[in-house]
Amino acid sequence: MDTKSEGDGQYLKGRIVKPTITNERGNNSKHFRKLNKSEEKSSSDSNDDDYVPYIPLKERRKQQLLKTGRLGALLLEEDRARSTTDPDDEEDEDQYGRKSNVSLLDQHNELKKKAEARKESALEKQLKEEEKILESVAEKKALMGVAELAKGVQYDDPIKTGWKPPHYILALSEDCHERVRRKNRILVEGENPPPPIKTFKEMKFPRPILNGLKRKGINKPTPIQMQGLPSVLLGRDMIGIAFTGSGKTLVFVLPIIMFCLEQEKKLPFIQNEGPYGLIICPSRELAKQTFEIISYYCQCLENDGMPRLRICLCIGGTSVRDQLEVVRRGIHIMVATPGRLMDMLDKKMVNLDICRYLCLDEADRMIDMGFEEDVRTIFSYFKGQRQTLLFSATMPKKIQNFARSALVKPVTVNVGRAGAASLDVIQEVEYVKQEAKIVHLLDTLQKTAPPVLIFAEKKQDVDAIHEYLLLKGVEAVAIHGGKDQEERSRSVEAFRKGQKDVLVGTDVASKGLDFENIQHVINYDMPEDIENYVHRIGRTGRSGKTGIATTFLNKACDESVLLDLKHLLIEAKQKVPQFLATLQSENEKYLDLGDERGCSYCGGLGHRITDCPKLEAMQNKQASNIGRRDYLANNSADW
Template sequence: MESPQKRRRVERSPSPVWKIDDNDDFTYVPVAQRKQAKLAKLTSWGTGSDKEKAARQQQEQEEREDEEREEERRKEKARKERTLLMEAQEVHTKKAAEDSKKTEAEKAEEQDAEILAAIASRRKLASDLELAKGVQYTESLKTSWRPPRFIRERSDEEHRKLREKYHIIVEGQDLPPPIENFTDMKVPEILVKFLRSKRITMPTPIQLQGIPTAFSGRDMIGIAFTGSGKTLAFCLPLIMLALEQEAKLPFIRGEGPVGIVLCPSRELATQTYENVLTWTAALAKDGAYPQLNTLLCIGGISMGEQSHVLNKGLHIVVATPGRLIDMLEKKRFTFDNCKYLCMDEADRMIDLGFEEDVRNIMSFFKRQRQTLLFSATMPRKIQDFAQQSLVKPVLVNVGRAGAANLDVLQVVEYVKQEAKMVYLLECLQKTPPPVIVFSENKNEVDDIQEYLLLKGVEAVAIHGSKTQEERQYAIKSFKSGAKDVMVASGVASKGLDFNDIQHVIIFSMPKEIEDYVHQIGRTGRSGKTGIATTFVNMNTPEQTLLDLKYLLIEAGQKVPPFLQSIEDPRAAQGGSLKGCPVCGGLGHGISNCPKLEDTQRRQMASHHGADDRGGY
């Protein structure tokens, strides 16, 4: 019996057999013979001259074809012999020849432009849902507020002159008018009287233009020097919006908030929260207006302590990013009806590690919101980025972004490292307390406090490694006057307002000039004057000293001889001495910006950290 495999082989269809008849013999004819046959056929049709002409044309065509084939073979051979290295060398040689014709200044400007272009390709400040769907809002939010008729009837020229009077620079479309007093802004009379009792009789320049802009529902970028009243400029519109919503239909548990103020530090959030409580309590006094509920949402405190606020309708939230995201993810409250977002010290919020947190917070919004960004230092790069993210924004700028407060007398002294502690005691004798001493190093902060305590000086210390209770105690005891000196790291330099600080001592000069501007801004606030004494020595980077030199010149301050002697290398190159677009420093360009270097270093560290964690 045959196997199945063998049976299949037998049953398979036979392969076709091709038969070639004897008459169909095929013979290969070379190309040259075919051409001759074709030529003979062509020439057989005409006269003798026609035959010659046709032969000549045929020969010319063949010669052209032969030349083309030869050229193609030569190019192919050259392509095979040519390497990527040779191409790269040629490009490099060409670029070197072009560069040799440029000045050092032109090369530096090109390099700066390349770096700026590389860091400018950031996603807009919007939620992931809006970015994914391509949602774009084209019109600002509408509000019920309108300026008084007599202000509406003023000409653009009158508005321009008023802004010039207060040195206000405004950019944008359909600009809201500046208004010189709170009553004409339609602020409730009870709050106007309360502000007057606190010696706030007239709006400051940032309030004069900023409050009408915010009342109009416009997105806004507000820039003004430290101590100029920015907090009232963004809190008052939020309070009025919340009052309007509460009057329409009272809030019940689970509803709200109407708006949120986002701050980079717990101390700044706490200070803003206390201001909002003060102003809302003044409005609710004697039942004139409904009581608004405000929640402080920061790390380091128990949210259970504020359960009485969460158990009612919520109007306003003042928060730091981390704790806010936690509360939103746990659905303790929602942003379903939130239509107002303000970021205080916005350049820090966007630039220094909070950008992803801010974008995460944006994703909880369900509708368009009015966005306001405020800061004393906002470099052009951040302004440009913010303007792409806002809807028809209005830029309100009082003075150069990053410029020092002119009410502060800046004194820069050369002090050797080993002599700083002793000289600090001498400086404390210049003015009566309270005094703030700033140092960039947390360990140095503790050392200074310990030294002052040993010398009988009532001092407290605050830095990021201390517990929330320690930080709150330091702030409270210093504000109350129980302690004379507060030694602080940069955490206390952003936005914090202390009463009657006459003297700020910068024990170690920060690398970034923005930080210096914020630190000296703790004095000379609300129209008062103050002194800032800064210690520098050989440990201070020359670039930082150059930034400081230009800042002193800009503010009309005395420049000590050792700073005068520092030359700007850009001047030797013949370049234009423009400020850095990343940090606003006047003494360097983007290519050697310490802020950019620090940001890149932190990003690298976070990537390495993520890689390390990946193995667990």
Template sequence: MAKTEDTFDLVDDDDNYVPYVPIKQRREAKFQKLVNQRRLPEQQNIVEADEEVEDSHKAGPKANVSLIDQAVEVKKQKMLEDAVKTEAEKKLEEEKAIMEAVAQKKLLASDRELAKGIIYTDSMRTTWRPPLHILEAPKKEHEAIRQRYHILVDGEDIPPPIKHFRDMKFPPAILKYLKSKGINRPTPIQINDKVCIFRLSGRDMIGIAFTGSGKTLAFSLPLVMFALEEDVKLPLIRGEGPIGMIVCPSRELARQTYESICSMNEFLIMDGYPKLRILLCIGGISMADQWNTLSEGIHIVVATPGRLMDMLEKRKFNLDLCKFLCLDEADRMIDMGFEDDVRNIMSYFTNQRQTLLYSATMPKKIQDFARSALVKPVIVNVGRAGAANLDVIQEVEYVKQESKIVYLLECLQKTPPPVLIFAENKNDVDDIHEYLLVKGVEAVAIHGGKSQDEREFAIRSFKEYKKDVLVASDVASKGLDFPDIQHVINYDMPKEIENYGKIGRTGRSGKTGVATTFINMNCSEQILLDLKHLLKEAKQRVPPVLEALRDPLEEEYKELSGGCTFCGGLGHRISECPKLDAQRRQQIGIISRGGGGERGGEY
């Protein structure tokens, strides 16, 4: 027992108890002791002072202030900063946030390029060079030409403007073709980088010009020249091609472009040049009819997105040699729901290509989308993007909904035929067509619900002046060429101001025309404000019913310049944009239905 008690006494003896210290800590303490012994007294004082400062930093200046009080203080500080900002600055910040939220995040590139992180930094190389006398001309002279034709150009290393086709080094056969069409000199969109020059020089570009300014010729002519050059170097054989491709949003526009290129090809063949094989790839026609073209090498493909995707998926041809891609009416194509198709088409490219995007309207959102696919792009803008043709006399008339179809007959008396009438839906197109036929007016109609044969017959008979009036939905509002239209009637005010540009079907190639637009209480206030500002910009008469509208841009946002950065409308800001609201509602609808959704546009 004594031994056990002695043992407990030793354990309970606090004076003799020594706690265990790990070997690592003992070594560190010994090392620190040696370091301190080697320091001079002055250094020791500095180290101690630094340690005190470090401790104070760890604590923080608001260590004794609660998080709730700190949050209240931050909120007060933000309120003070906001009070200093003007209403205009707040509005701009809000709009910037909205644009960032709707901005396109995904690049427009092929899957292979995205997967491997391939980024092209240099433009395509071509053999074409401008004449020496143009290259040596002073820059002031180039700027004077652009100002004369109201051309706005943005980008790096901009090619010089060329005012004559002969200076573009086209062969005599092409000059004969142009003369046969009554085209003696380039239009503004063709003059400079004018689309032809950028196309010939290999530059990616965004071309924006009002309807009827010659955009189709601007991109199809240089493509023909490049395809011809490639075939002369090394003729294509079965399974090869295309060399270039033009994608259009509608069948009618694709066929019109196809026929234009075929006409150029005929003039080249007559002068002894090789025959170019051109494939029309659209819905509503049998591809078996073009088997001869498919069985040999294809030089050029003109297509709508749906049928083109179908042909690529079935491996009827490939894009291994394709170096040029043109998206005609690019904004229209994206709005019609073809964005995913365009991205899928891009995935079939295996090499760098020259990409061109053309349209009469291209809001900033679409331009940002386009830049993701282009290399050092040049933006060519003839007039403001979305502005109406200044050669058109614009008349806006207030007509009650039930009186519009009767008032059409009176409007038709303003000018001689041919006349175009646009309506927003298919039923109205059919009703107007039947009414005009009953009244003895020679009229035809087209819309998306008609067969391809019916649509082609209507377009052909109207172009050949066999019919006086063409009643159409938006199928005919973009790109189609009707050179001698005297009068355009908007039976319905478009829901988006971008589509108001379809009045440019008249007043083409320097000629004047008349456009009449019906408005009434069924039109939204936003679209009427946009129309009001558009009329003022074009120096047209503004009717009293539009003048009487309350205009927030003139009352609340006087300090802000421009209009909506999303759709380009001049009468509202992006926060009140009807197009953006419509897209949001559509997205919410798709989500509520469990995803999917229907693709718009045509096959």
């Protein structure tokens, strides 16, 4: 065999002799030269100094991961990453999900775009958060009687009545009915709503009722009456929402009179029978006013030779014995406040066995005042299906959704936004320091001629204002919850008849009371609830007339209520004073989201349900009551 030149390896008996070469620095290095196929084969058969081939870094990492057991997890992550990428990008990615031909900056930008695409908008987040809050505070117990809930009783169809709209109105197309609704700004929700009717004569009321309406100066129906009266006369359950002073009372008073008249003609009521219709009001004054309205129209019928209808007024602060005497003779209609009615039902002085008509006037106010459990208990005394009606000027979505559990295929009639102020009221807001209020009150009274209503939050403020006005020679009377019923009735009656110029009161005088020719309402204090403000100023600007409402504000007022007032003024196109205009809500951009404006819990326009002070106060009250009940329960157990 030829010997190669020095420095080259030699072939000896199938072995490779690898010479050692020393470089300039004295380091030893191995020198590999390319082998042919026969040499590779011979080298593989060798037992010592075997040739170790080069293994790429990627393969060595893979083997290392395989040993530690992490390869399976990485492969799973790799499959997931590949499934989320576009098919066109897969060929550009290596097995670890990185793109080999795209710069890191471009990859970062692409990932950022994908994250933004998946990210929810702030609007969607806000709406989802509000839905969760509304769901958490929603009443889980239905507004139904205990027996109905226990037996699973459900009514699928409304009560049938003998009334039908005139044929020529039924023959009109749905487009004609919609034009009438749009013209009068009537919003209707519900299954098969009845057509609106534009005259009382077409509603088939008897002549004595029509004459009684004319004597009161009522010649044509208001928008709520156009749609509401046909709905009630057909026997439909109904939620009625309209501005204060829009004539909601007649929507439930006239049908109940007609139903009771029909029952009396068929089979006269005997002793201890009745009532057939029940109207529940949150305050004694409102119940008394409703009782007087019903009595007026019943007297109109009786004067024309029709059967006499007996009505009973059941309110606190009056003699139970007198009320019981009326009930024992048999009654057709009962007007009551929740407390006195509960007492009489509990003592079996009255029953609701044949009652088929129930109306809750100012329904949301009643629930807010804590009568919710009483109303649910009253429902338990009914023995069969009844027609249920709920009316108010302010009824937030929370109350509407809760009330629907008690209604059968209800018709919701809405004239204007629920909780909106009447457009016939000129709202003026003045900044007055607390100590200057009582003096400034006299100047404010000079704006208009009497009669004037003054509202204050506290009973002691009502008494102080009343005394001050008397000292200044103003003919004034006062009303609040601390006075006995006889004195309250006397004050309201004197003011209604024009014997007194000014009525000073708390919010007991703000709900539903109707005084003729009230030109001016003064809010000595801004109420803690914007709904109370709407009810207060609604005592003027009634039945199409214009009125003025003046409100005193200062730094003592809660900012959340001022924000609600600011947006209420903007909605009603009223002048917003500078100190109110500068107020800004943290979530100003979220105040109008989609179809839902403002707070879905209390109806305030200056905040959302996420910042609702009324909801927070309610939750704090519930928490404190729970703790107190537990404490009392523990103590009673010890006793």
